[in-house]
Amino acid sequence: MDNAETGGAVAQMQNRIVMLADFDYFFAQCEELRNPTLKDKPVVVGVYSGRTAESGAVSTSNYIARKLGVKSGLPLFQAKRKLEGTDAVFLPVDHIYYEQISDRIMDIFREYAGSFEQVSVDEAYLDVTEQVKSSFEKAKEYAQKIKAHVKAEVGISFSIGIGSNKLVAKIACDSQKPNGLTVVLPEEAKAFFAPLSIDRLLGVGKKTMAKMDSLGIKTINDLADFDVQKLMEIWGKVLGVYFHKAANAIDNEPVHESSEAESIGRIGTLKQDSGELAFILQKTDELTADVAREVAEKKLCFKQVSIYAVLTDLTCKSRSITLEQPAKDAEVIKKNVKDLLEKFLGESPLDLRRVGVKVSGFSGEEHRQKQLTSFFQSG
Numbered sequence: 249m250d251n252a253e254t255g256g257a258v259a260q261m262q263n264r265i266v267m268l269a270d271f272d273y274f275f276a277q278c279e280e281l282r283n284p285t286l287k288d289k290p291v292v293v294g295v296y297s298g299r300t301a302e303s304g305a306v307s308t309s310n311y312i313a314r315k316l317g318v319k320s321g322l323p324l325f326q327a328k329r330k331l332e333g334t335d336a337v338f339l340p341v342d343h344i345y346y347e348q349i350s351d352r353i354m355d356i357f358r359e360y361a362g363s364f365e366q367v368s369v370d371e372a373y374l375d376v377t378e379q380v381k382s383s384f385e386k387a388k389e390y391a392q393k394i395k396a397h398v399k400a401e402v403g404i405s406f407s408i409g410i411g412s413n414k415l416v417a418k419i420a421c422d423s424q425k426p427n428g429l430t431v432v433l434p435e436e437a438k439a440f441f442a443p444l445s446i447d448r449l450l451g452v453g454k455k456t457m458a459k460m461d462s463l464g465i466k467t468i469n470d471l472a473d474f475d476v477q478k479l480m481e482i483w484g485k486v487l488g489v490y491f492h493k494a495a496n497a498i499d500n501e502p503v504h505e506s507s508e509a510e511s512i513g514r515i516g517t518l519k520q521d522s523g524e525l526a527f528i529l530q531k532t533d534e535l536t537a538d539v540a541r542e543v544a545e546k547k548l549c550f551k552q553v554s555i556y557a558v559l560t561d562l563t564c565k566s567r568s569i570t571l572e573q574p575a576k577d578a579e580v581i582k583k584n585v586k587d588l589l590e591k592f593l594g595e596s597p598l599d600l601r602r603v604g605v606k607v608s609g610f611s612g613e614e615h616r617q618k619q620l621t622s623f624f625q626s627g
């Protein structure tokens with residue numbers, strides 16, 4: 249290999265362009281999407297623990313509610329108190345609906361990305377190096393195009409951070425929400441990180457933060473300047489080196505389609521509300537066929553089968569069963585869905601409006617391979 253070639257390979261590694269997209273106030277935005285009259289009201293999506301009508305915590309809230317002090321994690325009774333006298337709307341989480349919207353957006357992202365990695369229901373990395381020919385200027389326009397596409401097709405807004413690696417993209421994205429678009433050029437990254445608190449780095453939790461604080465490390469700049477040998481003595485080689493590199497905005501982790509779905513599911517609306525097993529099974533059989541097809545494509549085996557039911561009062565219920573042996577066939581899904589549904593219908597006083605089928609607890613050749621790879625990468 250001659251010098252020019254080696255130089256080229258290094259340059260290519262250095263000129264990566266990575267985006268992190270994070271959907272704005274996601275669960276609450278989904279609720280606004282299905283009911284636009286919510287948009288000018290405080291909206292709180294809560295996880296109701298079910299013991300009393302008031303017990304539970306805020307999952308997320310829209311920005312109107314946030315301005316009034318209602319944020320993720322706040323107990324619901326406190327949220328109610330803070331929003332007393334307003335026309336606030338409280339809603340229960342509807343994960344299936346949010347996942348459906350998320351899936352549609354992720355599919356659009358895939359069209360734009362060279363490599364793609366979904367991190368959670370509302371976050372994904374896109375490596376767009378080739379698509380924008382290593383130009384940050386083009387990357388910014390490209391991001392605007394993706395935002396406009398998703399807004400027009402799905403109706404959801406999100407924030408994007410752009411940087412030369414995943415870490416910079418993530419920190420850039422967090423710096424400006426909602427509907428943000430933040431570009432941090434490679435030569436700006438260290439200065440951009442410098443004043444931030446160390447807990448902005450992945451892996452710095454409360455305990456690590458307290459320890460670093462006792463060493464006089466408060467900002468990312470303090471950490472970047474701290475002797476890497478000492479970091480390694482305290483946290484071990486892997487973590488010590490990671491902290492040092494992260495503080496210096498260095499991150500070589502590739503964007504890769506991760507072991508992806510932890511579950512595969514489909515949901516559909518019944519032609520009419522119903523509590524009748526045979527009628528509902530027509531729908532679940534259709535959904536099962538789709539689920540089984542995806543399971544086969546991905547060469548997976550599953551150990552859990554679940555049903556979802558959205559009732560006429562719009563509450564959402566689910567039931568699951570764990571199989572004795574991992575399975576991969578549609579017939580296994582069908583049989584268990586039928587058993588679960590039969591039992592559920594016997595207990596439910598209300599008819600069903602929508603119904604869903606899901607499998608999870610995956611194993612299988614590809615799944616095992618991916619787990620091994622990610623184990624060695626993280627070690």
Ligand code: DGT
Nearest residue numbers: 271272273274275276295306307308320321370425
């Ligand atoms: P953002 O990104 O600041 O505009 O707002 P979100 O709501 O999208 O927040 P994010 O990205 O941290 O979380 C994505 C979703 O995860 C959010 O819509 C609801 C859920 N979530 C976040 N924090 C909590 C929490 O503390 N408890 C529960 N139950 N769910 C949470």
Ligand code: CA
Nearest residue numbers: 270271272370
């Ligand atoms: Ca978000």
Ligand code: CA
Nearest residue numbers: 270271370371
């Ligand atoms: Ca997020």
